[in-house]
Amino acid sequence: MSAVLEEAPPAVDAGARGGGTRAVLALARFEARRLLLSVPVVIAFVGYVAWIVWRTRHAWDDHPALQDADRATQGGPLFIGLAVLLSTNHAVLRSVRRGTEDHFAVLVLTPWRRTVAHALAVVPTVLLTAVCVAGQFTWEALKPGAIGHGSPAELLVGPLTVLLFGALGVLLARMVRSALAGPLLMVLLLFTLVLGTGPGGSDGLSWLSPVVAGLGSNTLPSDLLGRPAAWHALYLAGAALCMGFLAVLVAGGRNAVVQAGAALTLALAVTGGVLQAGGVAPSPELTAARERASVSPEKEQTCVEHGRSTYCAFPEWVPRTGTWAGVVDRVQSLTGGSAHDQRLVVRQRIDARYGLDGDPAIPAQTAPHLVTVGTAWGGNRVPEFSSAVAAVLVTGTEEAGSELCDGRMVTLMWLSLSWQDDPMDALRRVRLDDSVEGSAIVLSPTDPLSMTEGQTDVVRRLLEKPPAGVGERVKAHWAELTAPGVTTARAAELLGVAGPEKADSCEE
Numbered sequence: 257m258s259a260v261l262e263e264a265p266p267a268v269d270a271g272a273r274g275g276g277t278r279a280v281l282a283l284a285r286f287e288a289r290r291l292l293l294s295v296p297v298v299i300a301f302v303g304y305v306a307w308i309v310w311r312t313r314h315a316w317d318d319h320p321a322l323q324d325a326d327r328a329t330q331g332g333p334l335f336i337g338l339a340v341l342l343s344t345n346h347a348v349l350r351s352v353r354r355g356t357e358d359h360f361a362v363l364v365l366t367p368w369r370r371t372v373a374h375a376l377a378v379v380p381t382v383l384l385t386a387v388c389v390a391g392q393f394t395w396e397a398l399k400p401g402a403i404g405h406g407s408p409a410e411l412l413v414g415p416l417t418v419l420l421f422g423a424l425g426v427l428l429a430r431m432v433r434s435a436l437a438g439p440l441l442m443v444l445l446l447f448t449l450v451l452g453t454g455p456g457g458s459d460g461l462s463w464l465s466p467v468v469a470g471l472g473s474n475t476l477p478s479d480l481l482g483r484p485a486a487w488h489a490l491y492l493a494g495a496a497l498c499m500g501f502l503a504v505l506v507a508g509g510r511n512a513v514v515q516a517g518a519a520l521t522l523a524l525a526v527t528g529g530v531l532q533a534g535g536v537a538p539s540p541e542l543t544a545a546r547e548r549a550s551v552s553p554e555k556e557q558t559c560v561e562h563g564r565s566t567y568c569a570f571p572e573w574v575p576r577t578g579t580w581a582g583v584v585d586r587v588q589s590l591t592g593g594s595a596h597d598q599r600l601v602v603r604q605r606i607d608a609r610y611g612l613d614g615d616p617a618i619p620a621q622t623a624p625h626l627v628t629v630g631t632a633w634g635g636n637r638v639p640e641f642s643s644a645v646a647a648v649l650v651t652g653t654e655e656a657g658s659e660l661c662d663g664r665m666v667t668l669m670w671l672s673l674s675w676q677d678d679p680m681d682a683l684r685r686v687r688l689d690d691s692v693e694g695s696a697i698v699l700s701p702t703d704p705l706s707m708t709e710g711q712t713d714v715v716r717r718l719l720e721k722p723p724a725g726v727g728e729r730v731k732a733h734w735a736e737l738t739a740p741g742v743t744t745a746r747a748a749e750l751l752g753v754a755g756p757e758k759a760d761s762c763e764e
Contacts, residue, residue: 279365280373287377291343297381300339301388304332308392319401319576319633322393323478326410329389330467333414334449336385337421337466338442340378344425345438348374352433368509371430375500378422386415401579401633404572405478409485416492417466421445423499430506460533463488474615475631477570480549480608482542484535491528497521538611546608553605565600573604573631580629583638586675587645590727592734595649602627602645605701620654620702628654628701639672639686640699646671647705650738658703663747665707667730667737669698669715670751674726679719692716710744710756717753726751 291297311328348371365373389411396402428437449465462468468488501518538546549556549570559568562581569577580602588596605628607616618628627648629641646668647657660668672686673679684690688697688704693712698705707715718726733750736742745755 276365276369280369280376283365283370283373284376287347287374288380290347291340291377291381292384294339294343294346296339296342297336300336301384304336304388307332308388308395312392312395318399319403319579320396320399321475321572321631322397322402322404322406323481324404324475325393325396325402326406327469328396329392329411330413330417330469332392333385333389333417334467336381336414337418338446340381340418341421341425341428341445342438342442344374344378344422345429345441346435347377348426348429349433349435349438353435366508368504368507368514371426371504371507371509374426374429375423375503378419378426381422382415382419385418389414401576403576407478407483407485409489410483412489413467413485413492416489416496420466420492420496420499423496423503427499427503427506430503460536463491463532463536464529466492474606474608474610474612476606476608476612477549477572477631480542480546480611482535482538482611484532487528487532487535489528491525491532494521494524494526494528498525543609546611550607550609553603557604564597565602567602569604569629570606570631576633577602579633580641583642584627584645587642587671588649590671590675590730591649592731593738595734595738596731598625598649600625600627600645600648602629604629604631606631618702620658622653622655624652626654630701636685636699637701639676639682640701642676643668643672643686643698643705644700644702647700654700654702658700658705660705661708662740663711663742663744664738664740665705665711666714666718666744666747666751668705669707669711670718670726670730673715673719674723680716683715683719708744708756713756714744714748714751714753717748718751721753 393406393411397406424441425438428441449467463484468483498518498521501514501521504514505518553570554568557568557570558574559566560574560577561567562578563585565581565584567577567580584600584602588598588600603626605618607614607618610616618630621628625648627641627645629644630637644654644657647660648654649671650664650668651657651660657668669683673682676682680692684692686699687707688699693709693716695709695712696707698707729751730737737747737750748755
């Protein structure tokens with residue numbers, strides 16, 4: 257018996273001919289598809305899209321300020337990021353759970369190349385998140401009542417958050433080879449970043465969080481925000497890429513490219529983090545601009561004429577003056593006497609001295625025939641503004657309206673609410689306790705007004721009657737209805753409805 261000895265063929269270095277790169281890309285495509293179809297990610301995207309549709313279809317959101325709308329895109333991607341973290345971590349540890357790790361030793365893909373593929377697999381999910389963010393912001397921007405300017409850096413926060421969490425999931429799987437690590441980290445982040453109070457941006461450390469939204473509900477002009485959004489986007493991008501390179505290093509990829517990438521992206525993250533921390537405190541120029549806008553808004557505003565009245569607003573809000581004029585005209589058309597032709601000055605007022613984190617009250621004005629309007633619009637803001645207009649037309653000044661206690665409040669509230677699509681619903685929304693019975697505080701752009709129980713009863717009866725008939729009585733008895741000291745019972749008698757069951761406490 258003889259044996260033929262043949263020389264074994266030389267080993268082929270697939271990586272030298274690009275086989276390794278093609279294999280990495282092929283695995284990345286496969287893992288990207290699995291990631292997009294994983295149950296947590298699908299649920300997160302379905303919930304995110306449903307939230308976008310629900311959020312943007314509400315009537316109170318039909319007049320968005322785009323400098324707020326861009327930040328509103330950052331919350332939803334947090335849930336996407338948490339789902340991606342869990343699913344990515346689960347995918348990297350698949351071979352460990354199934355006991356197939358040793359089989360990969362005979363393949364082209366070494367552990368660090370497989371890590372690169374898992375990191376690249378996050379990119380399509382990031383791009384899909386970017387599409388959702390762009391769709392949400394575009395939907396808001398195309399609304400007829402939209403004003404202001406969005407920030408590209410603020411819009412990048414959502415997709416970069418998903419990229420950051422995806423890279424964190426890969427890194428965690430390479431450092432802790434336990435299936436429990438990913439879910440535990442996700443729960444921890446869920447409670448600290450989503451369900452907790454969240455950072456408010458008042459100091460530099462708070463900006464280490466992926467999403468930093470202002471705590472207050474104050475809408476400010478774009479040039480007064482003072483948010484280091486560009487540096488924050490650089491910080492997130494650097495941190496996400498650095499985690500990806502660190503995951504490759506931990507997996508054994510210690511070539512010069514990976515080491516240089518880790519060092520460069522770490523430098524980007526540190527640079528962005530340091531500069532964003534330094535940009536939290538407002539500069540002297542920004543502080544002075546906020547002071548001028550708060551104390552002397554007339555120096556920063558543009559005034560336009562609509563009908564008989566003047567409307568002064570910050571430049572971004574000038575297109576909205578026509579909407580304000582529509583409310584003023586509807587309220588004024590119901591008045592009698594000299595109020596029917598009275599020239600008003602509607603001025604936009606803010607207190608920007610505390611930035612987005614503050615939500616200070618705006619004091620009522622003492623000058624005659626001046627009406628305050630805020631930066632927000634839609635929903636409750638409409639009856640609040642119409643009440644302010646009616647208060648000035650009835651009493652002459654905002655300050656006098658805020659101190660009103662007698663029967664003039666009945667006329668004031670009927671002027672404010674009777675012309676609206678659903679007067680009774682408007683009455684409920686303009687009151688602090690959302691009720692249509694009993695005494696309550698009436699909201700206004702400045703100091704609130706107050707209604708007694710008896711006044712509430714009379715106003716409710718008036719709103720149940722046809723507005724045309726009541727309107728004729730308002731104009732016919734305007735002088736007496738707006739005379740200081742008129743009682744609620746007398747106002748009800750003049751307007752043809754039953755009076756209150758008991759005298760109001762302020763009239764006794």
